[in-house]
Amino acid sequence: MLNRLASLGVYLRLxxxxxxxxxxxxxxxNLAVTMPAYFTRLIIDGLxxxxxxxxxxxxxxxxxxxxxxxxxxxxxxxxxVLVRRQIVVASRQIEYEIRRxxxxxxxSLDKYYFDRARTGDxxxxxxxxxxxxxxxxxxxxxxxxxxxxxFAVSFFWFFSISWRLTxxxxxxxxxxxxxxxxxxxxxxxxxxEVQEQNSAIAAKAQENFxxxxxxxxxxxxxxxxSSYRAMxxxxxxxxxxxxxxxxxxxxxxxxxxGLAYAVVLIYGGRMILGLVPGSPLTVGxxxxxxxxxDRLAWPMLSIGMITNAxxxxxxxxxxxxxxxxxxxxVKDGPQTDWRITALSGQIDLINVSLVFEGRAVxxxxxxxxxxxxxxxxxxxxxxxxxxxxxxxxxxxxxxSGEVRVDGHLVQNIPLxxxxxxxxxxxxxPFLFSDTIAANVAFGLxxxxxxxxxxxxxxxxxxxxxxxxxxxxxEQVKRAAEIAGLSGEIERFADGYDTLLGxxxxxxxxxxxxxxxxxxxxxxxxxxxxxxDAMSAVDxxxxxxxxxxxxxxxxxxxxxxxxxxxxxxxxxxxxxxxEEGRIVEQGSHAELLExxxxxxxxxxxxxxxxxxxxxxxxxxxxxxxxxxxxQP
Numbered sequence: 234m235l236n237r238l239a240s241l242g243v244y245l246r247l248x249x250x251x252x253x254x255x256x257x258x259x260x261x262x263n264l265a266v267t268m269p270a271y272f273t274r275l276i277i278d279g280l281x282x283x284x285x286x287x288x289x290x291x292x293x294x295x296x297x298x299x300x301x302x303x304x305x306x307x308x309x310x311x312x313x314v315l316v317r318r319q320i321v322v323a324s325r326q327i328e329y330e331i332r333r334x335x336x337x338x339x340x341s342l343d344k345y346y347f348d349r350a351r352t353g354d355x356x357x358x359x360x361x362x363x364x365x366x367x368x369x370x371x372x373x374x375x376x377x378x379x380x381x382x383x384f385a386v387s388f389f390w391f392f393s394i395s396w397r398l399t400x401x402x403x404x405x406x407x408x409x410x411x412x413x414x415x416x417x418x419x420x421x422x423x424x425x426e427v428q429e430q431n432s433a434i435a436a437k438a439q440e441n442f443x444x445x446x447x448x449x450x451x452x453x454x455x456x457x458x459s460s461y462r463a464m465x466x467x468x469x470x471x472x473x474x475x476x477x478x479x480x481x482x483x484x485x486x487x488x489x490x491g492l493a494y495a496v497v498l499i500y501g502g503r504m505i506l507g508l509v510p511g512s513p514l515t516v517g518x519x520x521x522x523x524x525x526x527d528r529l530a531w532p533m534l535s536i537g538m539i540t541n542a543x544x545x546x547x548x549x550x551x552x553x554x555x556x557x558x559x560x561x562x563v564k565d566g567p568q569t570d571w572r573i574t575a576l577s578g579q580i581d582l583i584n585v586s587l588v589f590e591g592r593a594v595x596x597x598x599x600x601x602x603x604x605x606x607x608x609x610x611x612x613x614x615x616x617x618x619x620x621x622x623x624x625x626x627x628x629x630x631x632x633s634g635e636v637r638v639d640g641h642l643v644q645n646i647p648l649x650x651x652x653x654x655x656x657x658x659x660x661x662p663f664l665f666s667d668t669i670a671a672n673v674a675f676g677l678x679x680x681x682x683x684x685x686x687x688x689x690x691x692x693x694x695x696x697x698x699x700x701x702x703x704x705x706x707e708q709v710k711r712a713a714e715i716a717g718l719s720g721e722i723e724r725f726a727d728g729y730d731t732l733l734g735x736x737x738x739x740x741x742x743x744x745x746x747x748x749x750x751x752x753x754x755x756x757x758x759x760x761x762x763x764x765d766a767m768s769a770v771d772x773x774x775x776x777x778x779x780x781x782x783x784x785x786x787x788x789x790x791x792x793x794x795x796x797x798x799x800x801x802x803x804x805x806x807x808x809x810x811e812e813g814r815i816v817e818q819g820s821h822a823e824l825l826e827x828x829x830x831x832x833x834x835x836x837x838x839x840x841x842x843x844x845x846x847x848x849x850x851x852x853x854x855x856x857x858x859x860x861x862x863q864p
Contacts (some may be wrong), residue, residue: 238547239658240554241370244330248323249692255319256378262312267390268305270524272298278517287312313365316375324371326691334361334687335556343561346629353436361431362549369546376532376539376733383532390525394518397509402526405493409533412489415539421544423475428552430468433521437461443735463679464695479541490533497526563630563648564817570645576654577639578604578759580625585634587620587813594620594817595813598634602806604759607791609804611831616810618794619660622762625792626655638760653679656758658766662749664737669722670729672737673709674746678702712755717774718747743770750778762792767800775799798835807831 245252247420276298279290290566339355391399441448448457501522504514585598595617602608610618623629624636627643643651656676664672682702686694709729713719721744725731737745750766767775779800782791793804801807802821809830811818817829824831 238550240368241366241550243688244327245370248692250328251319251323252374254381255316255323255375258312258315258319259378260377260382260385262309262316263386265305265309265312265381266388267525267528269302270521270528271390272305272425273524274515274517274521276517277520278515279589281516286364302369310770316378319380320375321371324367324374327370328363329691330689331366331553332359333685333691335359335363335553336585337685337687338557338559341561341564342559343563344623345562346559351432351436351439352490353434354432354437356439357428357432357435358549358552360362362428362552365542365545365549369542369550373539373542373546376535380532380536383529387525387529391522394522395501395504395512395514397512398501398504398514398522400498402496405489405496408492409489409536412485413536416478416485417540417544419478420475420482420541423471424545425496425548425552426471427468427475428548430464430471434464434468436460436472437464443458446738458478475481482541483538486533486536490530494526497523507851552787563627565648566644568642568644569647570641571647573641573646573650575817576646576650576759579639579655580608580760580790580792581635581637582621582624583637585624585631585636587624588632590627590743593813595624595631598815600808600815602790602792604639604790606805607786607793607803609801610792610794611796611801611807611812611834612810612816617813618810619764621663621810622657622764622792622794625760625842626657626762627651640775654758654759655762656753656760657762658749658753658764660765660768662737662745664733664740664745664748666733666735668727668730668732669713669748670704670706670709672733673712673729673751673755674704675752676706677705682761708755709751712751713748715778715785716747716751717752717770717778717781723734743774746773747778754782758789760790760792762794764794764802765796767795767797772797772799779803796834798831 276290276295279294327426357788388399391402437460441461443727448454500509501514501519503509504512505516505519507513554858580600580602582583582598582600585595586593598621600608610621624631625638625643627636628650630644638646638651665675676714676835683695706729710719713722713729731739733739737748740748746766746768747770750763753761764827767778770778775797776799783803791804793799794800798821804821807821807824808815809828810823817824817827817831819827825835826832
């Protein structure tokens with residue numbers, strides 16, 4: 234268990250001054266809190282005339298001892314306040330630092346990791362598991378220091394009073410340690426099971442909330458509730474198994490402390506009566522021994538809680554460490570050329586192939602895209618269009634071959650530089666629960682946010698900016714106008730300040746797609762990737778957007794992925810992918826003359842358009858199969 238917690242030392246060292254002060258304060262408090270027992274011993278032995286060299290005790294001495302007892306309690310209480318302000322505050326600061334470093338590390342991980350990670354599980358680790366670690370560092374550290382201090386001070390008094398009585402009492406301790414060891418192992422294993430089930434429940438809830446429309450659309454609420462209930466029943470079962478171990482812990486410790494008391498009472502009483510030769514014990518000494526042992530009762534009982542906190546914290550820290558240990562497959566490395574700071578946008582793919590999980594996704598791709606030109610990419614679903622774009626953004630790396638931008642291997646370009654010159658509109662746009670203006674301006678003003686230092690104490694790190702950088706509304710409005718969204722935004726009651734729901738659910742599919750398009754345009758990138766970015770808009774809106782994009786496309790490289798000929802026809806060069814290979818390429822006119830897949834796609838879409846065209850009198854025309862068969 235201690236091996237699992239060893240890596241926490243990195244954070245403890247950042248706050249070692251606070252923990253040292255807190256530990257010394259705990260020791261002082263434990264010493265001070267036992268002093269009243271010592272003064273009580275002096276008073277009792279003085280009253281019974283058993284203090285060496287003293288036959289009686291005066292009222293003044295009793296008063297002085299009483300005042301000293303009160304002062305000891307005041308000192309102990311003051312020191313415990315200091316403990317809280319040092320150790321507990323440090324634990325909160327470490328919690329912040331771990332959360333900061335976890336989020337920073339998660340932000341550095343790549344597509345491979347997040348394709349496999351469950352959002353609910355990550356959320357549970359960042360909340361429940363991190364809270365357990367904080368409890369270990371705060372309450373756990375404080376109580377461990379208190380237990381060590383209490384034992385050190387108590388056994389100092391025990392041995393100074395009577396080593397024989399102390400050894401007799403220690404006969405119970407091997408039994409205490411054995412019970413704690415067994416229960417600690419059970420608590421650790423069962424707590425891990427509980428946290429794993431908590432993660433599964435959180436993931437289930439997150440997926441249902443995000444997919445609420447699908448659940449309701451298929452009317453499967455009862456099925457999902459039943460599944461969620463089953464998962465909660467399993468959580469209860471695991472939690473009860475944990476409780477069966479945690480519950481008896483305090484009772485067992487109380488029983489063992491009772492045994493220790495019995496030993497002291499029986500053996501100590503015999504010593505007072507002189508039944509143990511060569512070991513006299515005064516009533517005052519026996520009283521002090523009993524009072525100190527009574528003070529030791531709470532630390533002994535808290536060993537159970539410490540064991541619980543230690544096992545929970547160790548199990549949770551192990552789960553958090555799994556995040557820290559995850560490394561991105563795509564990252565900057567020794568090959569990175571940090572002298573590259575700007576890109577113009579020329580893209581070359583040379584003999585590129587990509588194999589994913591044993592399946593060839595792309596094979597022998599060769600393309601040259603001069604800076605400032607538009608490449609249209611089309612093909613059947615699953616042909617590798619999006620993967621091809623992901624190679625340029627370096628969300629994935631090739632299995633073989635080279636991807637170059639401005640003649641540089643993408644692996645040599647710093648990721649921040651490469652992606653800082655890119656803007657992507659994905660097939661499924663993601664919008665944040667913020668205003669429309671903030672979503673459009675999401676990729677702007679990055680320079681206003683300096684990198685947040687990780688692995689440093691919050692006491693020494695510069696505080697992050699408390700206010701967001703101002704939004705350039707002119708740039709936002711221009712991007713929205715090009716994306717064909719400005720007119721609809723202005724009809725909203727709050728205009729650009731309209732708050733969107735989670736993932737932008739308050740907008741229609743076409744509006745979400747155009748908001749994502751405006752976000753990419755506003756960034757003014759050197760390379761613009763539109764991955765089927767107009768699939769959710771009608772042809773009329775698409776025509777307006779493409780008209781606006783012609784101005785934007787000037788001087789920048791555009792990868793235009795789509796299934797509509799109307800989207801691709803104005804591209805400088807068009808490639809058709811099928812099963813990961815380029816089967817056709819050329820201009821729009823050249824591909825039509827070729828009479829292959831692209832020409833067939835154009836013919837089919839023309840027929841579909843004719844089916845929905847107007848006959849001049851406001852009626853829809855229906856084309857029969859015989860008409861469709863005619864050339």
